[in-house]
Amino acid sequence: MTVSITVEGLEVVFDRFRALKGVSLELREGESYGLVGESGSGKSTLLRAITGLAPASSGTITVNGKTLGKTRDKAFYREVQMVFQDPYGSLHPRQTVDRLLQEPLAIHGIAEGEKRIERALDEVGLGKGFRFRYAHQLSGGQRQRVAIARALILEPSILLLDEPTSALDASVQAEVLNLLEEVRRRRKLTFLMVSHDLAIITHMCERLMVMQNGEAVETLTASQLIGHRVSEDYTRNLLRASEGFVRV
Amino acid sequence: MSDTLLDVDDLRITFPTRTGLVQAVRGVSFSLGRERLGIVGESGSGKSQTGRAIMGLTPPQAEVSAKKLAFDGMDLLSISPRERRALRGNRIAMILQDPKYSLDPVMTIGRQIVETLRTHEKVGKTEARERALAMLQAVQIRDPARVFDLYPHEVSGGMGQRAMIAMMLVTGPELMIADEPTSALDVTVQLDVLNILDKLVAERGMGLIFISHDLRLVSSFCDRVVVMYAGKVVEQIKASELRDAQHPYTRGLLNCMPKIGFERHPLPVLDRKPEWAA
Numbered sequence: 001m002t003v004s005i006t007v008e009g010l011e012v013v014f015d016r017f018r019a020l021k022g023v024s025l026e027l028r029e030g031e032s033y034g035l036v037g038e039s040g041s042g043k044s045t046l047l048r049a050i051t052g053l054a055p056a057s058s059g060t061i062t063v064n065g066k067t068l069g070k071t072r073d074k075a076f077y078r079e080v081q082m083v084f085q086d087p088y089g090s091l092h093p094r095q096t097v098d099r100l101l102q103e104p105l106a107i108h109g110i111a112e113g114e115k116r117i118e119r120a121l122d123e124v125g126l127g128k129g130f131r132f133r134y135a136h137q138l139s140g141g142q143r144q145r146v147a148i149a150r151a152l153i154l155e156p157s158i159l160l161l162d163e164p165t166s167a168l169d170a171s172v173q174a175e176v177l178n179l180l181e182e183v184r185r186r187r188k189l190t191f192l193m194v195s196h197d198l199a200i201i202t203h204m205c206e207r208l209m210v211m212q213n214g215e216a217v218e219t220l221t222a223s224q225l226i227g228h229r230v231s232e233d234y235t236r237n238l239l240r241a242s243e244g245f246v247r248v
Numbered sequence: 249m250s251d252t253l254l255d256v257d258d259l260r261i262t263f264p265t266r267t268g269l270v271q272a273v274r275g276v277s278f279s280l281g282r283e284r285l286g287i288v289g290e291s292g293s294g295k296s297q298t299g300r301a302i303m304g305l306t307p308p309q310a311e312v313s314a315k316k317l318a319f320d321g322m323d324l325l326s327i328s329p330r331e332r333r334a335l336r337g338n339r340i341a342m343i344l345q346d347p348k349y350s351l352d353p354v355m356t357i358g359r360q361i362v363e364t365l366r367t368h369e370k371v372g373k374t375e376a377r378e379r380a381l382a383m384l385q386a387v388q389i390r391d392p393a394r395v396f397d398l399y400p401h402e403v404s405g406g407m408g409q410r411a412m413i414a415m416m417l418v419t420g421p422e423l424m425i426a427d428e429p430t431s432a433l434d435v436t437v438q439l440d441v442l443n444i445l446d447k448l449v450a451e452r453g454m455g456l457i458f459i460s461h462d463l464r465l466v467s468s469f470c471d472r473v474v475v476m477y478a479g480k481v482v483e484q485i486k487a488s489e490l491r492d493a494q495h496p497y498t499r500g501l502l503n504c505m506p507k508i509g510f511e512r513h514p515l516p517v518l519d520r521k522p523e524w525a526a
Binding site: 038039140169170171172173174175177178181182196197198199200202203204225226237238239240241242243244245246247 | 513514
């Protein structure tokens with residue numbers, strides 16, 4: 001089995017705060033891997049460190065066999081793309097959908113933009129009618145679809161998803177999760193997905209890592225989690241919390 | 249119900265927009281005793297506007313009308329702004345979603361609680377401080393004296409939300425409106441905050457309106473649930489009978505969430521029917 005991403009002993013330090021304290025992770029090609037934990041646990045920082053948005057102070061990150069340095073080259077971003085949490089903040093408010101989708105194509109010097117944009121919109125279930133709209137003319141779910149289209153337009157092999165549905169209504173969340181599963185199946189993508197919701201992670205991922213305070217608490221398979229075969233108290237607490245409120 | 253705290257009949261809220269009038273709430277009716285009522289719906293369903301109208305926080309350009317909007321026999325729509333102000337924060341209180349935005353950033357937590365108390369009751373400084381500290385204790389803040397002197401940015405989200413609950417409860421309200429009180433919090437902290445809220449509501453015999461988009465959370469916390477869609481109530485149901493919900497929208501909302509231990513690929517999605525909004 002080929003390895004897609006390897007992270008070893010990754011540390012991220014902001015001023016004196018250690019956001020990640022030596023985290024290691026191995027992602028197989030075509031796998032969907034989840035990161036769960038409360039806010040401040042470092043799960044988003046891990047994604048950001050992989051894309052180069054957070055500075056790694058030590059440790060190594062290897063993507064498709066290439067060890068990454070301080071900077072990322074264009075070829076890296078053709079392989080790895082990210083979808084952010086807040087579709088209201090991650091789309092340029094004064095650019096049309098068309099302009100948004102052209103940006104990555106222009107950066108990477110890809111011709112036949114016309115066709116690609118149409119196909120990308122089609123793939124995320126938005127028709128041609130959405131092409132010349134602005135972000136504020138779209139609903140939250142439609143915006144997140146545009147963000148997914150933007151990530152897919154370069155045909156990456158790895159998608160990093162940072163809480164892609166937490167800003168959406170439950171019914172819209174289901175639609176976006178279905179869409180993500182479908183594109184993953186069709187394009188044989190590797191997912192690294194962050195969420196604070198255990199139910200979403202077990203639905204989407206085969207394996208997962210529970211994080212707390214910048215460290216890995218434990219690594220589980222989805223079926224271990226479903227069967228409550230967990231060894232750490234912290235994970236047990238998360239499981240209990242995900243079952244909803246129980247009057248004592 | 250013998251002692252009705254709040255009676256809402258045919259509540260309508262209309263906003264003027266550039267393209268004409270938009271009715272955000274279109275004829276909502278329910279009544280509330282000393283119980284926990286959940287209002288559930290998606291964004292834009294009018295659930296928050298309903299809560300705000302009861303509190304009297306509807307934006308001035310919007311128009312509120314109702315056949316009846318009565319709190320403890322008092323008609324909320326006809327009383328003077330002054331009388332309304334005396335109710336707000338005193339007998340009716342509201343908890344908002346995110347303590348980061350709803351607490352005053354340049355005032356210590358203690359001062360904010362004292363301010364609420366002294367606005368509504370004639371109490372001396374020392375007594376006000378003592379009552380604020382006791383209230384912080386009641387929301388299970390371990391070191392009330394320390395938190396009293398902290399600014400909102402110095403505390404975590406869970407702590408901030410407890411401080412907000414303390415501030416709202418210090419005047420001993422009879423009706424509490426909680427608008428997404430735990431959505432900005434981590435799942436584990438969510439349960440702590442809900443436990444505190446649950447205990448205090450039960451002890452003080454308050455009526456609670458719990459507004460949320462999370463049907464499962466609401467149904468585990470409330471006695472009764474009102475489900476809203478496009479400004480209307482589509483279903484009112486006892487939380488314990490939610491499994492037997494009739495309306496396809498309620499059923500769809502319950503169904504579409506991933507659940508640990510139930511493999512469904514793809515997830516069922518809502519098939520919105522135009523007649524639901526009719």
